[in-house]
Amino acid sequence: MxxxxxxxxxxxxxxxxxxxxxxxxxxxxxxxxxxxxxxxxxxxxxxxxxxxxxxxxxxxxxxxxxxxxxxxxxxxxxxxxxxxxxxxxxxxxxxxxxxxxxxxxxxxxxxxxxxxxxxxxxxxxxxxxxxxxxxxxxxxxxxxxxxxxxxxxxxxxxxxxxxxxxxxxxxxxxxxxxxxMYKIVPRNTLSDCETQCDDSDNPEACKVFCESIHNNGQDLDKSLKIYEQALKNKRR
Structure with missing residues (x-):
């Protein structure tokens, strides 16, 4: 009380x-x-x-x-x-x-x-x-x-x-x-999305993510998986 x-x-x-x-x-x-x-x-x-x-x-x-x-x-x-x-x-x-x-x-x-x-x-x-x-x-x-x-x-x-x-x-x-809180976000347009790629650890993987979202129409989870796979391929 x-x-x-x-x-x-x-x-x-x-x-x-x-x-x-x-x-x-x-x-x-x-x-x-x-x-x-x-x-x-x-x-x-x-x-x-x-x-x-x-x-x-x-x-x-x-x-x-x-x-x-x-x-x-x-x-x-x-x-x-x-x-x-x-x-x-x-x-x-x-x-x-x-x-x-x-x-x-x-x-x-x-x-x-x-x-x-x-x-x-x-x-x-x-x-x-x-x-x-x-x-x-x-x-x-x-x-x-x-x-x-x-x-x-x-x-x-x-x-x-x-x-x-x-x-x-x-x-x-x-x-x-x-x-x-996020390493990468879709943003509103393809050009806006790609502006974050210059500061990315892997610009090419970032661009793959942006194209997956804005050009190919993939959902966010699938695009993130594509991004992670692109990162793995780059490290090899």
């Missing part, structure tokens, strides 16, 4: 800081901006990007575009989540709808190594988790524990330097991780 009391006290302390409230509003608006355009494109029935079908993410989005009302349903879900985030009384409901959608996009981005959302998707997931923590006082009642009562604290105008330093560190850590 002491842990719950400490959590409530910490939450009350954070909620009382005006800079934290400003930051939370910024996070909400940023998430709204991330889903409104994406949802609108799906509702009007347009393809989400101009990636060609041979590119792994482009292949997925093309198939998704042809799913009919399921594609439109995703658009309405994104718009609804964004609108719920705009209304203070429905923020928690909006986050609970937003989080599984963006988590799916995040995992998809990692699965197909799509650089377009390798950074933004995990940051948006973290932003959703932050909003859930911010509204801890609303969601804590779903846990099977006796909840202590903590009175609201007066407004605190002190700038939370440590918190924003932590936010900056998380941004750098996520950015560094996603930029270095």
């Amino acid at each position: 002491k842990i719950l009391v400490k959590l409530d006290e910490l939450h009350a302390h954070v909620r009382a800081n005006k800079w934290m409230r400003y930051f939370t509003t910024f996070i909400r608006l940023a998430l709204v901006a991330g889903f409104l355009p994406a949802g609108y494109v799906k509702i009007i029935g347009e393809r989400f990007t101009d990636l060609h079908n041979n590119q792994p993410m482009g292949h997925y989005l093309e198939a998704l575009h042809h799913t009919g009302y399921y594609y439109t349903f995703i658009g309405y879900a994104q718009i609804l989540a964004a609108l719920l985030l705009l209304i203070p009384r429905t923020v928690v409901l909006g986050v609970l709808l937003y989080l599984p959608i963006i988590l799916n996009i995040c995992i998809l981005s990692f699965a197909v190594r799509f650089e377009g959302s390798l950074l933004t998707a995990p940051l948006m997931v973290i932003a959703c988790i932050y909003l859930l923590c911010w509204h801890y006082d609303r969601i804590k009642y779903i846990f099977p524990f006796t909840q202590p009562l903590v009175s609201p604290l007066p407004q605190n105008n002190k700038f939370p330097i440590r918190f924003f330093a932590l936010v900056f560190a998380i941004f750098l850590a996520v950015g560094f991780t996603v930029m270095n």
Whole structure:
């Protein structure tokens, strides 16, 4: 129970800081901006990007575009989540709808190594988790524990330097991780893909990978196997 009391006290302390409230509003608006355009494109029935079908993410989005009302349903879900985030009384409901959608996009981005959302998707997931923590006082009642009562604290105008330093560190850590977690990625076009070959340990094997993706239309796993085989052949 002491842990719950400490959590409530910490939450009350954070909620009382005006800079934290400003930051939370910024996070909400940023998430709204991330889903409104994406949802609108799906509702009007347009393809989400101009990636060609041979590119792994482009292949997925093309198939998704042809799913009919399921594609439109995703658009309405994104718009609804964004609108719920705009209304203070429905923020928690909006986050609970937003989080599984963006988590799916995040995992998809990692699965197909799509650089377009390798950074933004995990940051948006973290932003959703932050909003859930911010509204801890609303969601804590779903846990099977006796909840202590903590009175609201007066407004605190002190700038939370440590918190924003932590936010900056998380941004750098996520950015560094996603930029270095893969030796090779398909990128959006053949020319973009081949730009990474100059810095590759084996430029020819890299070009084989890019051509396998963008010219031959092979899926990512098969193209990676072709790339690994090209590396082995080069070493012999």
